Amino acid sequence: MTTGFFYDERCFWHGGGNYAFTLPVGDLVQPIFGGLPENPETKRRLKNLMDVTGLSQELDMLGSDAATFQELARVHPENYLNEFKSLSDGGGGELGLRTPFGKGGYEIAAVSAGLAKSAIFSVLNGTHENSYALSRPPGHHCLPDFPNGFCLLANIAVGIKAAIAEGKGKRFAVLDWDVHHGNGTEAIFYDRNDVLTISIHQENNYPMDTGSVNDQGKGAGLGYNMNIPLPPGAGHNTYIETMERIALPAIENFAPDIIIIACGFDASAVDPLSRMLATMETFRAMTEQVKTLASKICDGRLMMAHEGGYSEVYVPFCGHAVLAEMTGSKIIAPDPFGKTFDLRQPSSKFEAAYSAHLDEIIEQNFPNLPVSG
């Protein structure tokens, strides 16, 4: 079975707002070309790079219907959806925090959510062994009634709730390796024990008041939300170790029907919205880790939805490595930064400090985790 790659040109046409980087233009803040860091280029250039190397030809390139109002309303209150649609029809605007949209933004966001839903369904239906949704706008920060962090609809949650409603699956593991906390996904499933949510993120980056390791769910959902905040500067080894020691054993223990990755590339060493040192090889290796685990526990069922990642130059290479690994391709787009980022990894002294940080998290917060094997 091939890998399904779900994308839609309209997602690259989403835009709006008068920002210079993350700052509203005005007073002393001069406009810049490109506006918000969340712009089409990182995603479009990933698709372009795959076309140029030929990787696209090894994938099943697909589009998707938009998510329906009914599907969106399983996650978002109807009054939020109506307000969003009305403002979108009227020319665009903003309903939350740093989530501007233009005319037609509602329809584009519904397509973005539809791509995630279709990618999840294609795996659960057995059409593809694994799949990738190049969703834009992203989704993992969006709360049911409050868009934030460039996210207007909760793409992955919309897909999961549709799958549950249509009897496609019962247990879902969502691993979020975007460098920012997956606060939207966490909030939507916080009291449920059929969706395990795990977020690996830079501590106190965004949002600044969520993502604590102590937030582990409530009610029936207690123990089914895990936050692993990493100090700034963590690099390749820390990400791999975090996966091996915490995320993978927790997912294996949960025994999901499918592993879903909120796949942000903003932990990379050149991302303007973080201070981490992950490389193209980090994303490839993490993909290998989850693919291997999926083969072991859920017949290989693995889906990824694109989230953040703001380096127009590097995201396409990181994404290419992920897609090549997912589909088992031999086509490689070599890391354009060569050995530079390897040389910049933390020294052994600091690597030991990051390991000690993980020791502390495991001992204090997740003492019952099985040892990965």
Ligand SMILES: [Zn+2]
């Ligand atoms: Zn992010």
